[in-house]
Amino acid sequence: MRDSLVKAAFQLFLDRGFEQTTIDDIVALAGVGRRSFFRYFPSKEDVVFPDHEGCLVEMTEYLRDAPADGDPVQQVCEAARLVLRMYAADPLFSVQRYRLTREVPGLRAHELSVVWRYELALAEHLRERGAGRADGALRADVVAAAVVAAHNHALRTWLRADGEGDVQAAMNEALGYVARAFSDTAEPRDASADAGGAASVSGGGVRGENPDEEVVVLLARKGTPLWRVVRDVEDALGGS
Amino acid sequence: MRDSLVKAAFQLFLDRGFEQTTIDDIVALAGVGRRSFFRYFPSKEDVVFPDHEGCLVEMTEYLRDAPADGDPVQQVCEAARLVLRMYAADPLFSVQRYRLTREVPGLRAHELSVVWRYELALAEHLRERGAGRADGALRADVVAAAVVAAHNHALRTWLRADGEGDVQAAMNEALGYVARAFSDTAEPRDASADAGGAASVSGGGVRGENPDEEVVVLLARKGTPLWRVVRDVEDALGGS
Numbered sequence: 001m002r003d004s005l006v007k008a009a010f011q012l013f014l015d016r017g018f019e020q021t022t023i024d025d026i027v028a029l030a031g032v033g034r035r036s037f038f039r040y041f042p043s044k045e046d047v048v049f050p051d052h053e054g055c056l057v058e059m060t061e062y063l064r065d066a067p068a069d070g071d072p073v074q075q076v077c078e079a080a081r082l083v084l085r086m087y088a089a090d091p092l093f094s095v096q097r098y099r100l101t102r103e104v105p106g107l108r109a110h111e112l113s114v115v116w117r118y119e120l121a122l123a124e125h126l127r128e129r130g131a132g133r134a135d136g137a138l139r140a141d142v143v144a145a146a147v148v149a150a151h152n153h154a155l156r157t158w159l160r161a162d163g164e165g166d167v168q169a170a171m172n173e174a175l176g177y178v179a180r181a182f183s184d185t186a187e188p189r190d191a192s193a194d195a196g197g198a199a200s201v202s203g204g205g206v207r208g209e210n211p212d213e214e215v216v217v218l219l220a221r222k223g224t225p226l227w228r229v230v231r232d233v234e235d236a237l238g239g240s
Numbered sequence: 241m242r243d244s245l246v247k248a249a250f251q252l253f254l255d256r257g258f259e260q261t262t263i264d265d266i267v268a269l270a271g272v273g274r275r276s277f278f279r280y281f282p283s284k285e286d287v288v289f290p291d292h293e294g295c296l297v298e299m300t301e302y303l304r305d306a307p308a309d310g311d312p313v314q315q316v317c318e319a320a321r322l323v324l325r326m327y328a329a330d331p332l333f334s335v336q337r338y339r340l341t342r343e344v345p346g347l348r349a350h351e352l353s354v355v356w357r358y359e360l361a362l363a364e365h366l367r368e369r370g371a372g373r374a375d376g377a378l379r380a381d382v383v384a385a386a387v388v389a390a391h392n393h394a395l396r397t398w399l400r401a402d403g404e405g406d407v408q409a410a411m412n413e414a415l416g417y418v419a420r421a422f423s424d425t426a427e428p429r430d431a432s433a434d435a436g437g438a439a440s441v442s443g444g445g446v447r448g449e450n451p452d453e454e455v456v457v458l459l460a461r462k463g464t465p466l467w468r469v470v471r472d473v474e475d476a477l478g479g480s
Binding site: 108109110112113116135137138139141142144145146148149150152153154157173174177178181182 | 348349350352353356375377378379381382384385386388389390392393394397413414417418421422
């Protein structure tokens with residue numbers, strides 16, 4: 001019944017517009033009673049995003065069960081992919097909804113609320129798992145926002161292109177960009193690559209007779225975020 | 241008249257609640273006609289955020305006039321400070337509004353729309369000024385989201401503490417965190433110490449077959465001032 005309500009609603013939204021469609025129209029087309037609608041959806045806006053509540057639950061459970069010794073940034077990137085999976089499961093529906101959401105300001109506002117709840121879930125996970133860091137709460141908010149923005153960038157680009165193109169590859173690139181900027185451990189990469197951080201510092205690699213002349217050797221991939229290089233250099237230089 | 245409408249509205253919102261206050265109540269208390277209300281505010285929600293439209297205009301103008309050779313990331317950080325300035329100009333009002341917004345879901349949704357428009361303005365600037373980069377559009381979205389999240393983190397922490405504490409210092413820390421992660425140019429540094437480089441960086445010292453894997457090799461004496469290492473690393477990493 002839930003599915004037939006969604007189907008009926010979208011048919012009407014596309015035919016005559018979201019504002020011009022009433023809940024009575026929807027239940028009439030679906031052949032069910034008005035009360036049935038409200039059993040599944042609190043409002044007309046919610047029927048446009050029928051799977052987000054379920055996805056949010058799935059995301060929360062995924063993060064709750066994520067290994068304690070894993071990289072929290074990688075974990076929230078993986079959690080964001082659950083949202084993409086939901087969109088990619090039905091490209092036509094996703095593209096139609098995207099167009100509808102562009103046209104109706106109320107739906108855009110509703111979507112922002114949904115996205116905000118995903119962002120809160122990611123930030124909470126980062127806060128919990130990064131509890132030991134002095135800047136943990138700030139970092140959690142910034143990284144969650146960056147992950148959501150990267151996810152939405154790849155998703156929207158794909159939706160704007162009518163669901164054509166390799167959205168998985170675009171998502172890998174987008175989330176990889178954030179992971180490189182913020183991840184505690186290495187970004188996803190070939191198994192052949194090394195297991196260390198993106199910047200590798202060898203403190204005291206060359207040592208002169210005078211300890212003050214001790215030399216630090218640093219190797220960093222181009223594109224490594226500056227803050228990470230700085231952190232590693234700082235550790236190696238010893239609080240200069 | 242605009243100010244007296246805002247003042248009357250807030251008095252009623254705080255006394256009897258946002259939902260329980262009608263526009264008729266507001267205009268009656270302010271001693272003006274209903275049409276005057278709608279001359280200034282499209283809806284009851286908008287009277288809660290009376291300065292955001294003006295701030296958005298100010299932000300857009302600030303970014304439009306920003307020097308073409310400046311660092312776009314620093315520029316959007318400065319633009320975000322315009323929002324803080326608006327909040328800090330009237331701490332009591334800002335704290336009251338913050339509490340109201342927490343309590344009324346409709347206001348929270350309205351606020352998300354406002355924040356989204358700031359984020360779009362920042363992203364557009366970053367896209368325009370970083371047009372040459374292959375990942376320019378992705379980067380623009382991610383950096384704009386990170387700047388907004390950092391700004392809101394500092395702002396909300398201050399509002400939750402009833403406007404007590406040094407919000408400027410917290411904002412500097414929050415925006416500095418994002419700037420370090422994404423900025424193209426160096427942090428402010430000590431001009432007097434700008435002589436020869438104690439750190440020696442060899443950009444592209446080791447080059448893999450994939451340009452993404454290009455590696456930077458740095459040699460630095462222990463005890464080298466961190467700022468100098470950072471400057472040299474930054475030059476070599478080239479826009480991480």
